[in-house]
Amino acid sequence: MWPYQEHFQVSVAIELRSLIHSLDPSIECRAFLVGFLADDRPNRHPICVAPDDCVVRPEQLAPIPELARRLGKYDPSIHGVHSLEKAQEGLVRSIEADGWRSAIISTLESLPENTWATYASWPVMIDGYQVFTIAQIDKARLKQYYSLTNDRAPHDDDQPFKVMRSLLESCLQSFLSRCLHALERPNPGDGFGITGNIDDIIREGGRQMMDVTTIAGGAFDAYRTQYEIHNRISSLLYEGSEGLGSIIYSNPSHPHIKIDIEFCNSIPLSNHTAVRKSLELTSNTTSLLCDGHEVYGIGRLDGDYDEGMENAFLVRYMRRFCWQLEHASKTLMYVEHGNPLLRKTDFPSDLLRDHLSRVFGSLPAQHINHLVSVSKALDEQRHGALLIIAEDASSEAERLEQQGYPVTPFPLTEELLRTTSKVDGALIIGTDALCYAIGTILDGMAHRSCTASRGARYNSAIRYVHGKAGRLAIVKSEDGMVDILPKLPPRIKRADLDDRIAKLRQFTTSVEYVDRKDFYHVMNWLDGHRNYLSPDLCSEVNDLWPKAEAKLEKQEWLRGFGRFNADPDYSEERLK
Known part of the structure; x- marks a missing residue:
């Protein structure tokens, strides 16, 4: 299609992998380019795919142009008419471009044995070709994270408003937008660096993700403002104490919002100090109520709320500099020190089964099932907990007896785990779920996987299990994250x-x-x-x-x- 397309595609693939692995190293991803010849020219392929060895072949994409024409057809009765000529031209172009994107995504995801979720950029005309950047990620891994179902929200003028359904999707859209701008430059690919700083892309993804809150409240003019507001509020102390509590975003007329206290004078969200002070008025069952512009009272979302409505969201402050966006009690995005992070929706049972079989070899199925069942109770501990499973649990409990509480071995159950994990330190159990010690302070050498961005519990577990055969740690952090250590890459053939x-x-x-x-x-x-x-x-x-x-x-x-x-x-x- 153009001289530097191979360089451009390789750079995009490398940068996409860096982006996705910054969010979750276990997610497989790939990127490629697709081009459709805009007009008949001699000696030009009608459809091009880069790289040449891409698993997607040009002939598989043949239905796309006709499908794109149908999906991208402008209809004044549906899409409306702008009085300004330039605005009208832009509307028609955007509808046509969305038609192409929808056709590409639909076609790729309907290919036989497809296991990839597909995202596509808008097109750029390069030397007679409509060129699209395609990003794909593993569907199975994607399902680990909670996602909204609707990518459009109603608007006052009946035109649906585009929203992001998950942090991953938001980051991918930000990434593809940068690919689009790179393709618009002369000789795209002639140089290094296509999309820029990865951390900036993730933060932009976080800003886009927060737009669901202003749309829920009807504050469309507060677009892209909420992310920094909550970073600021979460940084503030009140009389020396960290801010806890929550804020519900919704339209004040929402049928499932119950107002307990209504303020005579609403508090602008821009008044960070006043909002932070107001959080002291909330409890485990009540929240500040916000329409995207102002906090207007204290109340709750009743139990009849339909999750499919996707028009009420909650921001929960976990501790200083840490907050998360929730919908229907499920985490959409976790933010720590201004950096968005992913949170898995459920306890990683399948991952634990995989790691148990790989770390300990041929464990009996009943042992694996019991260990998974018991470990799930860790997810209920709000204060954090650490469970060590070791082949040498008995001798380790004896070796570390001065740093914990060795016990006469007893079968660990879910109820006993809830009780014994309340104290600081680790539980040490064998592969048969017999418990040998509680509240144990672990030892171990420093390891390159240790990180200052995680707490003492996580780093202590890394030092203890890495480089030691027959040991596995399950870490529940206070921020809700569950980690299984060591982190093993997926097996390949x-x-x-x-x-x-x-x-x-x-x-x-x-x-x-x-x-x-x-x-x-x-x-x-x-x-x-x-x-x-x-x-x-x-x-x-x-x-x-x-x-x-x-x-x-x-x-x-x-x-x-x-x-x-x-x-x-x-x-x-x-x-x-």
Whole structure:
């Protein structure tokens, strides 16, 4: 389509992976470009896909242009008419562009055996092609996080208002918007860095996500203001105390809002100090009531609220500098020190089963089921808790007896876990769920996975389990997050790795020239799976890939892959 498209696509794919893995390293993602020829030209493909080795083939996209024309057809009776000519032209273009995006998403998600959720940018015309940036993420992982169902909200003029359904979706839309602007520049891809700073994209995603609150209250002119307001309020102390409490956003006439106290003089949200002081008036069952502009009283959302309405939201202050956006008692976004974070909706039972079988080998199914059942009780502890499962639980309880409370072994149940995890320190149990110690202060060497952004409980668990076989930690933090340590990457098929290595060897020994598509198909896969390469394989790949690259038929643009270094925590267990 244009000379630098390969460079642009590779850069976008790398930056998308950085974005998604900043939010959740377990989510698989991929990015590619799609172009549709706008008019008939000789010797031009009607549909192009980059990279050449993309699993999506041009012929699979053939129905899109006709579908886009149907979905993007302007209808004055539905879409209205602007009196200004320029505004009218913009309206028609946006409807047509949305038609293309909807057609692309619908077609890609209906492909046989599709397991990806698809997001598409608006198009940019480049050398006769309508070019779209496509981002896809693993649907199964996406379901771990709560999401709204409606991406449009009603507006006074009957035109639906676009809203973000989840923080992930909001960050992806911000990312794709930056890709759009990059494509609009001359020679897109001629240089480094397409989308800019990843943290800025995530914060912009947080700002967009908060628009659901102003729309719920009917304060459409307060668009993109709420995120910074709550960062500011959460930073304030009142008489030396951190701010706790909550604010409900809704239209004051909402049928399920019950007003207990109505203020004679509403408090503007911009008066951060007054709002912070008013939080002292709330309780576990009552909240400040807000329409997006002002706090007008104290009340509650009654139990008859229909979750499908998606027109009442709650901001809960957890502690200083920490707050979260909720809908129907489910977390949409958690914010800590101004940085949005994801929160899983349910206890990660499937992930725990996976880690138990991988850390401890062939545990009996009844042991795994019982350990998962007991561990779920951790999720109910609002103050945080730490559970250690260890093959050497008995000897560890004895070794650490001066740092905890060794006990005569007893079978741990959900009820006993709720009681024994109330004290500081860790519970230490065996793989048979026998408890050997409570309230134990753990030891261990500092590890590169330790981070100042997490608390002492989390970092203590990392130091204790990393580098030690037969140990697993489940950490419930006070902010609601549940972590299973060590964090193990998803397993992949050994045959998939062996196949790529065999092809790379073949490039250097059996052919005179190497096809670019074949070379980048192999190297892009290896680059995305570095953590699955043993030290010996890393050394071999470092030796082979430059030799294979030197045999490429076309040398006009080369992507460097850098040195492959084995993960210090590498284990053959990652392959199946």
